[in-house]
Amino acid sequence: MRRLNKCKIRILLIGVTRLVSELCIRNDHNALLVQAEFRNKVSVDWFNPLYWGRNAVPVTSGGRGGAWFLHIDGGDYVLREYRRGGLTSRVLRRTYAFVGEDRVRSVMEFRILTTLFAQGFPVPRPVAAYYLKLPALRYRAAIIIERLADTTPLAELIDTRSDADWHRLGQLVRRFHDANVRHADLNCFNVLVRGSEFFLIDFDKGCIMPASKSSRWKNGNLKRFARSIKKIAGEQVLNKVWSAFEHGYNGSVTA
Structure with missing residues (x-):
């Protein structure tokens, strides 16, 4: 070559x-x-x-x-x-x-x-x-x-995560959103887990949005993530974990 x-x-x-x-x-x-x-x-x-x-x-x-x-x-x-x-x-x-x-x-x-x-x-x-x-x-x-060592896709661990885990994940997603980072495909396969740590991967088509732009894309991100949980684990599991996730995302002190 x-x-x-x-x-x-x-x-x-x-x-x-x-x-x-x-x-x-x-x-x-x-x-x-x-x-x-x-x-x-x-x-x-x-x-x-x-x-x-x-x-x-x-x-x-x-x-x-x-x-x-x-x-x-x-x-x-x-x-x-x-x-x-x-x-x-x-x-x-x-x-x-x-x-x-x-x-x-x-x-x-x-x-x-x-x-x-x-x-x-x-x-x-x-x-x-x-x-x-x-x-x-x-x-x-x-x-x-x-490669992020010793990590597993969230899709394989949904039923094993505690409320505290989902609270931390909500905080993490909020941290990305506060920095105007738009992940184009936020789903359970693009969240990796290592113990109590979470990582986001696959930023294809992702971007850092201008601060002047509407923040409606953030709600779209959250809805996409919720659909992913529901698709993999079912609506009952989604209802169980989403409250703790939202508490973390919205800045609540406890899950």
């Missing part, structure tokens, strides 16, 4: 004083965004699960497929391809319209995760983002993030 060139460092201002660097590597068809500490390590091959052989294990829970757990040099990561759902996926399963690099889905997710991780939010740290430009102004994309 052709060696990538034209390297540059892009500096992003996070908050007021903190700087985070990303390494941009591109040629005529491929582009990589890499956390600076992974420079001279990540290549286009990293985004091909076949390259890793037995060190790439398919992720079986949630999503639309196209994700693998990677074990690289003693570290654990997740490789995820961007794939469509619904009727469109029958024709354009893995390709998207290219309207500029800043609108590429892997690039957008890489940058929002970089921002949130630097600000101390419980999200996975991004390692690298990739996209391949195709004819007719199309592209394919993928992202690699660090």
